[in-house]
Amino acid sequence: xxxxxxxxxxxxxxxxxxxxxxxxxxxxxxxxxxxxxxxxxxxxxxxxxxxxxxxxxxxxxxxxxxxxxxxxxxxxxxxxxxxxxxxxxxxxxxxxxxxxxxxxxxxxxx
Amino acid sequence: xxxxxxxxxxxxxxxxxxxxxxxxxxxxxxxxxxxxxxxxxxxxxxxxxxxxxxxxxxxxxxxxxxxxxxxxxxxxxxxxxxx
Numbered sequence: 001x002x003x004x005x006x007x008x009x010x011x012x013x014x015x016x017x018x019x020x021x022x023x024x025x026x027x028x029x030x031x032x033x034x035x036x037x038x039x040x041x042x043x044x045x046x047x048x049x050x051x052x053x054x055x056x057x058x059x060x061x062x063x064x065x066x067x068x069x070x071x072x073x074x075x076x077x078x079x080x081x082x083x084x085x086x087x088x089x090x091x092x093x094x095x096x097x098x099x100x101x102x103x104x105x106x107x108x109x110x
Numbered sequence: 111x112x113x114x115x116x117x118x119x120x121x122x123x124x125x126x127x128x129x130x131x132x133x134x135x136x137x138x139x140x141x142x143x144x145x146x147x148x149x150x151x152x153x154x155x156x157x158x159x160x161x162x163x164x165x166x167x168x169x170x171x172x173x174x175x176x177x178x179x180x181x182x183x184x185x186x187x188x189x190x191x192x193x
Binding site: 030048100 | 122124126152165
């Protein structure tokens with residue numbers, strides 16, 4: 001699957017649920033590449049900005065869209081890796097901050 | 111000149127932007143893509159990151175072996191590098 005195809009597939013799925021992609025198209029396509037690379041090497045689309053353990057079971061909370069997206073988009077207007085954002089974030093009505101890692105330490109296994 | 115070391119992931123856009131920022135500001139640095147490592151090398155790198163950044167998140171930037179900055183925080187990086 002190409003990054004563009006993944007983008008189209010996800011767009012159809014996510015936008016009706018109110019999740020928008022980052023307006024920075026270059027960044028979004030790089031994240032699509034990251035997701036596809038993780039799919040190739042681990043067998044699942046681990047978040048491109050988190051170190052995957054290689055165990056799908058252990059990493060189920062960070063398989064994109066991660067379980068932390070909801071809270072991060074609500075609090076910061078953006079998910080951790082910056083793929084999904086709020087309308088306000090995309091319209092620059094809120095600051096673009098670094099989203100801190102919300103994942104609890106006990107979930108991180110290597 | 112500050113000694114800058116960057117722990118990063120090859121698939122992470124923030125890590126890529128951090129490298130670009132350091133290059134643009136002519137800040138010399140070494141880096142490792144922890145996700146590209148395996149075995150002992152990977153375990154050692156993970157322990158190092160854990161020492162500097164218990165959250166084990168990326169990018170983790172270590173300056174002169176003691177100051178740690180997590181994420182592309184441009185002002186903090188410039189100040190820590192004396193720029």
